Amino acid sequence: MHQQSRRQALKYLAASGVGASFVISGTKSSGQVIGANDRVRVAVAGINGRGQVHMRVYGGLKNVEIAYLIDPDSRLFASRRAAVKQQTGFTPKCVQDVREALEDRSLDAVSIAAPNHWHALMTIWSCQAGKDVYVEKPCSHNIVEGQRMVAAAQRYDRIVQHGTQWRSDPKWRDYTADIRSGKYGKLQTANIQIFRPRKSIGIRASTAPPRELDYDLWVGPAPMNPYRTNLVHYQWHWIWDYGNGELGNLGSHEFEMVRWALPEGAAPQSVVSIGGRFGYDDQGQTPNSQLTAFDFGETKLVCQQRGLDYDSPIRMAIGFQTDAGLVQGGKFYPRGKQTGESIANAPADGLPENNGVRHFQNFIDCVRSRKKEDLASDVLDGHQTAVLAHLGNTSYRLGQEVPFAKSPEGLADNQLAAESWEAMQRHLVTLGDVDLSRGRYRLGPTLRFDAATETFVDNAAANALRSRPDRARFELPEIPS
The missing domain is CATH 3.30.360.10 (Dihydrodipicolinate Reductase; domain 2)
Incomplete structure (x- = not known):
């Protein structure tokens, strides 16, 4: 095991049945402040429906790069990759498993538009990996999942925004x-x-x-x-x-x-x-x-x-x-x-209105400032x-x-x-x-x-x-x- 790469180790743990309890080590020091001119690198998880809105909105925000597109269905990769490149000039990496993106030390945040049953686990894994999270509504699939999500955001000191966009409407x-x-x-x-x-x-x-x-x-x-x-x-x-x-x-x-x-x-x-x-x-x-x-x-x-x-x-x-x-x-x-x-x-x-652009911008602003109290709708x-x-x-x-x-x-x-x-x-x-x-x-x-x-x-x-x-x-x- 000590000769294997980190990626191989993750795959081994997943296959052995203990992957979900494995805490992915943080990629950035908790509470790190990103400068106003530093690019925020985001992974969009779930790219078939609502995820396409995430892609378009992040693609239009200043100094935000869509670094990864994540979906178990690889049939979506070619068209979604091309759409991001056409809008932003950047070519995102496409992966099926969110854990592969979480290994990237330069990734700042994960934006979750996956089906409801994935919201909690993706959020918790991302928090454990030192990533901030935007998670679509509903926050969780059941009550206990929501409790764990709140605990993870607090324990790992992460910015976690909930995708109820009316919250950002003055x-x-x-x-x-x-x-x-x-x-x-x-x-x-x-x-x-x-x-x-x-x-x-x-x-x-x-x-x-x-x-x-x-x-x-x-x-x-x-x-x-x-x-x-x-x-x-x-x-x-x-x-x-x-x-x-x-x-x-x-x-x-x-x-x-x-x-x-x-x-x-x-x-x-x-x-x-x-x-x-x-x-x-x-x-x-x-x-x-x-x-x-x-x-x-x-x-x-x-x-x-x-x-x-x-x-x-x-x-x-x-x-x-x-x-x-x-x-x-x-x-x-x-x-x-x-x-x-x-x-x-x-x-x-x-x-x-406008697919909740204000809400996404509020999330990115808080990723930069590390001020959880400024989130329009926290976890x-x-x-x-x-x-x-x-x-x-x-x-x-x-x-x-x-x-x-x-x-x-x-x-x-x-x-x-x-x-x-x-x-x-x-x-x-x-x-x-x-x-x-x-x-x-x-x-x-x-x-x-x-x-x-x-x-x-x-x-x-x-x-x-x-x-x-x-x-x-x-x-x-x-x-x-």
Whole structure:
């Protein structure tokens, strides 16, 4: 072993099943300040979908070099390499395994746009290797992963930015700060709407993966399932072993904004989630229609997710109901009035503008300055936001199929949630062709949550979903205190 190169040693450790617990030694002294004129060298991990946005944005930032492109699917390398070279003049190195890039002492940061099930392990390995990290939403695939990510960023003193780009929008900062301050009254209920058409992923037989795709590496820390063409590259979002459904996908953006507007220190105390996968039969597992209600004590949160309205544009919106009226769509509607008062400089609903360029620039600025406090959304923010998605999905996954005639009792004391349930049923009849007299939906249990320990109260089944079994060679590392 002492005669082998470091790369050979890493490959040996990975093959022997102890690679994930192996701490990659740091490549730069912790806390090193990079000069304003020094080039920041970044590796982009996951280059099929969102990763292409990472490539374009970093390619347009001053003194940033895309040094590596990382993806288990080597079929992507030629076109992505050419795109980076055309934009920047630099030719990135393409590798399938993130650990190969982490060996490079001159690499400063890893930008993770890989599937959700890889977010935690890539982040932790990168922190152990002395690299800073930008990790896409949701921060983690489960609660324990998020806890380890927070611990790794602290233990190895790394800059870790969470990819909820609204955090860097000054309009959203002011808007939510005003709501938290009580400018429009005391916040009572926040109402999230995620209306995003999601078509069937179909039914595909398992087959051998393409030879250019290292499918074992793609699966990584998740359970191994047979390869299907409707799993890789994008449809993994709707499979529990790899994705977190729409609640963890687009929901992450809006959960983070609601957390900004909630009273300081507010924490979830309970959750209930209902819904189903309606309108088609396919191999997807996550709901395409879901209603989730959170209790934060004096404040409530309702999240409505619908995926069947194919003829309507995407709608991502948040309404804030206070004791004085309603804040929605950039207007304040005083209680009892139908006409809203425009809020100056209010943010627009929808996805972040310009692909979140400000957010990436904020990350690079913090890589240079080493000032974690300047991060727009650090890993702890990301973790606490992801916890909300995990709570809703845990209730849903533990639910039972019941007839629509059975009303969800967990919504009875939440007027907005009850009204949203009625609206969802009308939506399913109109757009999902659901026969409510015969149809069934999944009714999740109301779960109590201890936010201090991030555990479910007296529910072993729910606590079992806080993590997942390790897969050999991709174990989630323990982080020393």
